[in-house]
Amino acid sequence: MNILIINAGSSSLKYQLIDMSTETLLAKGLCERIGIEGSNITQKVGEKKYERTLPLPDHAAAFEAVVAALTDAENGVIADMSSIGAVGHRVLHGGADFTASALIDGPVLKAIEDNIPLGPLHNPANLTGILACRKIMPDVPMVAVFDTAFHQTMPRRAYLYGIPYRYYTEWKLRRYGFHGTSHRFVSAEAIRLLGNPAHSKVVICHLGNGSSMSAVVDGRCVDTSMGLTPLEGMLMGTRSGDLDPAVVGVIGEREGMAAQDVVTMLNKKSGFMGLSDGLSSDWRDIYAAYAQGDDRGVRTAEVFAYRIRKYIGSYAAAMNGLDAVVFTAGIGENSADARRLILEDTEFLGIRLDEEKNRRNELYIQAADSRVKVMVVPTNEELAIARDTLEIVSGQ
Numbered sequence: 001m002n003i004l005i006i007n008a009g010s011s012s013l014k015y016q017l018i019d020m021s022t023e024t025l026l027a028k029g030l031c032e033r034i035g036i037e038g039s040n041i042t043q044k045v046g047e048k049k050y051e052r053t054l055p056l057p058d059h060a061a062a063f064e065a066v067v068a069a070l071t072d073a074e075n076g077v078i079a080d081m082s083s084i085g086a087v088g089h090r091v092l093h094g095g096a097d098f099t100a101s102a103l104i105d106g107p108v109l110k111a112i113e114d115n116i117p118l119g120p121l122h123n124p125a126n127l128t129g130i131l132a133c134r135k136i137m138p139d140v141p142m143v144a145v146f147d148t149a150f151h152q153t154m155p156r157r158a159y160l161y162g163i164p165y166r167y168y169t170e171w172k173l174r175r176y177g178f179h180g181t182s183h184r185f186v187s188a189e190a191i192r193l194l195g196n197p198a199h200s201k202v203v204i205c206h207l208g209n210g211s212s213m214s215a216v217v218d219g220r221c222v223d224t225s226m227g228l229t230p231l232e233g234m235l236m237g238t239r240s241g242d243l244d245p246a247v248v249g250v251i252g253e254r255e256g257m258a259a260q261d262v263v264t265m266l267n268k269k270s271g272f273m274g275l276s277d278g279l280s281s282d283w284r285d286i287y288a289a290y291a292q293g294d295d296r297g298v299r300t301a302e303v304f305a306y307r308i309r310k311y312i313g314s315y316a317a318a319m320n321g322l323d324a325v326v327f328t329a330g331i332g333e334n335s336a337d338a339r340r341l342i343l344e345d346t347e348f349l350g351i352r353l354d355e356e357k358n359r360r361n362e363l364y365i366q367a368a369d370s371r372v373k374v375m376v377v378p379t380n381e382e383l384a385i386a387r388d389t390l391e392i393v394s395g396q
């Protein structure tokens with residue numbers, strides 16, 4: 001079965017078409033600047049590229065452009081849309097309503113809508129994407145795969161904030177966590193490779209533009225670093241990660257900014273970008289500056305690595321043990337320098353890196369006498385979404 005994966009953002013729509021009989025990627029594309037001047041679509045099918053600049057006033061128009069690209073006589077990949085058996089949609093916030101992926105029907109659409117207050121930027125875009133897709137493919141089964149679902153196994157002690165309890169009961173304010181599809185995919189792969197699915201304690205470090213970590217015991221998430229929104233936790237490309245919430249009040253007062261504007265600054269202008277004084281939100285630039293002794297890079301890389309190291313230690317304590325630390329996503333999979341800085345001085349936890357293996361991005365990069373395994377496991381969120389979609393529609 002061919003499965004189409006849709007990841008709709010507020011002004012973008014990413015998609016992949018996967019042949020699930022062999023788990024082969026058939027096509028991959030992106031609509032950008034939806035609702036903005038200069039909108040365009042690009043699609044790659046092997047070496048073949050399809051590019052058009054065309055007006056995309058809304059997600060429905062973007063989806064029509066996706067259909068045209070996939071079925072293009074010259075650079076397309078399928079004759080018509082009837083060869084697509086199901087669609088998997090990435091949805092940011094499932095709140096406490098979804099512990100797993102779900103076949104999209106009326107109640108599921110309503111629940112995604114009800115969770116808009118928790119994901120005000122993403123959930124409306126995800127919904128629009130689903131509706132646009134449904135209009136063109138009304139009879140094709142569709143599945144929603146939630147970024148939050150994997151973390152729903154967290155115990156209450158890990159997800160409650162220390163604020164008046166009624167904010168939790170009335171407004172559902174609690175920690176949810178994100179990147180769940182990646183954490184689930186990578187932890188399952190690591191546990192399978194470790195050969196001990198029944199008893200395992202692993203820490204997943206998903207380090208990309210957005211970064212998050214999770215503590216996974218016997219395949220179940222017991223803690224994760226992102227919270228109510230993706231702002232909590234690691235130092236990220238443009239997000240601050242953990243900070244004293246009083247900072248919001250102080251900056252708001254000194255700069256005459258509304259609280260929501262300060263939060264936008266913490267999301268969009270902080271992290272690598274902010275701490276490096278505008279140098280870059282990209283780890284490669286930060287590390288290049290670090291290597292040259294430029295303090296903008298040195299301080300940013302140090303805070304980034306130190307914070308992750310602290311989380312590894314705290315998760316080892318939370319799980320009362322540690323079998324493996326697993327790195328994934330853009331930085332985690334590719335930057336031996338980041339992994340080396342993060343794992344400096346962690347012998348106490350039983351972690352020792354083999355720098356040669358680390359440099360070669362091998363699957364296992366720990367030294368022979370390391371008690372804890374250190375792994376590099378590539379994530380594949382789209383494949384995880386496609387597998388869920390296939391499983392759910394096959395069970396219908």
Ligand code: ADP
Pocket residue numbers: 207208209210237281282283284285329330331334335
């Ligand atoms: P996103 O969260 O947008 O999916 P990615 O997982 O693609 O992000 O990660 C982007 C980050 O990965 C950037 O900071 C980039 O510098 C880093 N990165 C990507 N490739 C490499 C590489 N070969 N070496 C070091 N860092 C890399």
